[in-house]
Amino acid sequence: MSPSLVDTLAEAARTAAGHEPGDGLHTPSTEVLADRPDGTVVRHGHIVAKAHAPDTDLAALDVRLAVAAHPLLHGVLLAPLKHAPVRGAGNCAPSPHRPADEHAALLHSRPLTLWPHGTPVDPTDPDSAPWAEAGRLLAALHLVPTAALPGPLPAMRGPVKAARAVARMREAGVQGTEADPVLRAWAQLPPWARAKTPYPGPVQTPHPRPAEGTLCHGDLHLGQLIRHARTGDWLLIDVDDLGLGEPAWDLARPAAWYAAGLLDPDDWTRFLAAYREAGGPAVPPEGDPWPQLDVPARALTVQTAALALAKCAGERRVPDEAELAMIGSCARIAALPPEFP
Amino acid sequence: MQCPKCHAPMHTYNRNGVQIEQCSGCRGIFLDYGELESLTRLESQWVQQAPPAPQAYPAPPAPQGYPAQAPHAPAWGAPQHGGHGGGHYGGHKRHKGFGHMLFSS
Numbered sequence: 001m002s003p004s005l006v007d008t009l010a011e012a013a014r015t016a017a018g019h020e021p022g023d024g025l026h027t028p029s030t031e032v033l034a035d036r037p038d039g040t041v042v043r044h045g046h047i048v049a050k051a052h053a054p055d056t057d058l059a060a061l062d063v064r065l066a067v068a069a070h071p072l073l074h075g076v077l078l079a080p081l082k083h084a085p086v087r088g089a090g091n092c093a094p095s096p097h098r099p100a101d102e103h104a105a106l107l108h109s110r111p112l113t114l115w116p117h118g119t120p121v122d123p124t125d126p127d128s129a130p131w132a133e134a135g136r137l138l139a140a141l142h143l144v145p146t147a148a149l150p151g152p153l154p155a156m157r158g159p160v161k162a163a164r165a166v167a168r169m170r171e172a173g174v175q176g177t178e179a180d181p182v183l184r185a186w187a188q189l190p191p192w193a194r195a196k197t198p199y200p201g202p203v204q205t206p207h208p209r210p211a212e213g214t215l216c217h218g219d220l221h222l223g224q225l226i227r228h229a230r231t232g233d234w235l236l237i238d239v240d241d242l243g244l245g246e247p248a249w250d251l252a253r254p255a256a257w258y259a260a261g262l263l264d265p266d267d268w269t270r271f272l273a274a275y276r277e278a279g280g281p282a283v284p285p286e287g288d289p290w291p292q293l294d295v296p297a298r299a300l301t302v303q304t305a306a307l308a309l310a311k312c313a314g315e316r317r318v319p320d321e322a323e324l325a326m327i328g329s330c331a332r333i334a335a336l337p338p339e340f341p
Numbered sequence: 342m343q344c345p346k347c348h349a350p351m352h353t354y355n356r357n358g359v360q361i362e363q364c365s366g367c368r369g370i371f372l373d374y375g376e377l378e379s380l381t382r383l384e385s386q387w388v389q390q391a392p393p394a395p396q397a398y399p400a401p402p403a404p405q406g407y408p409a410q411a412p413h414a415p416a417w418g419a420p421q422h423g424g425h426g427g428g429h430y431g432g433h434k435r436h437k438g439f440g441h442m443l444f445s446s
Contacts, residue, residue: 038446121444123440123441123443123444124440126439126440126443129443161446219446221443221444221445221446222443222444223443223444223445223446257439257442257443258412258414259414259415259417259418259419260418260419261418261419261420262439262442263439265411265412268412269412272412288413289413290413290414290415293415294415297415298417304442307446321439322439322441322442323442325419326442328419329417329418329419332417332418332419333417335374335375335417336374336375336416336417337360337373337374337375337376
C-alpha cells in the first residue's frame with residue numbers, strides 16, 4: 001500500500017464528488033479498489049480516481065481517453081468524467097479528460113483520471129459473470145469505425161503486456177524446469193505476438209476489416225466489466241491498453257482459460273456465440289474459431305503462466321490448481337512442432 | 342529427411358495448414374507430434390460442414406449458440422477436450438479455485 005498516493009486519489013475523488021449531486025441521505029465512503037504498480041484506483045461515492053502507471057505514454061493516454069469519451073463508444077466503453085476539476089499545475093500537462101494535480105509529486109508523476117463508479121462483476125460469484133454481454137461489448141468495440149475516432153490511435157498493448165509478464169517471471173528468478181515450458185511456448189510465438197515487431201495485420205481475414213485497423217481493448221478479463229450506476233447497462237472499462245491491433249487478442253484470455261480446461265464450455269460458448277451474433281470480426285461467423293484464436297490464446301496462456309510463476313516465487317508457494325492448468329497448456333504448446341518461423 | 346521404411350527422400354506437404362511428410366518411394370506418411378490431432382480436428386470440421394442427408398422432414402434446429410457437440414478446442418487444449426477425460430476441473434462446482442484468475446491481468 002502507498003498511503004500518500006491513496007490519500008491523494010481519495011481527495012481528488014472527493015473533490016470531484018462535490019461537483020456531483022448527492023442523494024443527501026448518506027455520506028459516501030472511500031474505498032481502495034486496486035493498488036498495483038500499474039494502476040491505483042480509489043473510489044469515493046460515485047467517483048473513481050485512478051493513478052496510471054508511472055511510465056504511461058501521456059500522448060497515447062490522452063488519445064485513449066478521447067476515444068473513450070467519443071460518442072461512437074457510448075454504451076460500449078466507460079467514458080471519463082468530462083467536468084473533472086483542473087486543480088493547479090502539476091508536472092503533467094492537463095488535458096480535457098486528465099486533470100493536472102497540485103499533488104503531482106505525491107502521485108509520483110503518475111497521471112490521474114476520474115471516472116463514474118459502476119458495479120463490478122461479483123468476484124465471489126463468477127457463475128453470475130456476464131459472458132454474453134462481454135462478447136457483445138467486444139464485438140461492438142471491434143466494429144467501431146476507427147477512421148472516425150480521435151488520433152493518432154496507439155497500438156493495442158496486449159503483446160507488450162505478454163512480454164512484460166515473461167520478463168517479470170525472469171526477474172523473479174524463475175528458471176530451469178519450472179520456467180522451461182513457459183519460455184519454450186513463448187519462443188514459438190510469431191515476433192508480433194511477443195512485441196518484437198509491430199502487428200502486421202491479419203493474415204487470413206474472416207470478414208473484410210477496415211484498412212485503418214480494428215480498435216481493441218487489449219486486456220479483457222472479468223474485472224474489466226462494470227454495470228453503469230444509472231442505466232444498469234454493462235460497459236467495458238480501462239483504456240490503458242486500448243488501441244489498434246488484432247481483435248482476436250480480446251477473445252484470447254477466455255479462449256486460453258477454456259483451452260486449459262478451466263472455463264466451463266457453456267460459458268465459453270455463450271461468450272463466443274454472443275460475439276459472433278453481434279457481428280464480431282475477429283473470428284468467422286461459424287465453424288472453428290481456433291485458426292484466428294490460436295496465436296493470441298497461446299500468448300495469453302504464456303502471460304498467465306509467467307505471472308503465476310512470478311507470483312509463486314514472490315510468495316514462496318507452489319502453483320495452485322488453476323495456475324498448474326495454465327502451465328500445463330504451456331507444456332503442450334512447447335511439445336508442438338514450431339509453426340511460426 | 343529419409344523414409345524410415347524404404348529410405349527414399351520424403352517431401353513436406355501442407356494439408357490445410359498441417360505439415361505432413363510423404364515418402365516419394367512407398368508413399369508412406371510421417372506425422373510430427375500433434376499433427377494427427379490437428380488432422381482429426383480438420384476431419385471433424387469437414388464432417389460438420391458436409392451437407393445433411395436428404396430427409397423427409399427437416400430436423401428441428403438446434404438452439405442458437407448452443408451446438409450439440411463440445412465447442413472447438415486447439416491442438417494444445419487440455420486432454421478433457423476430447424470428450425473422454427472426465428470433464429472440467431471442479432465438475433459441477435465450476436470455477437473452483439479459478440475465480441482469482443478471472444479478475445486479474
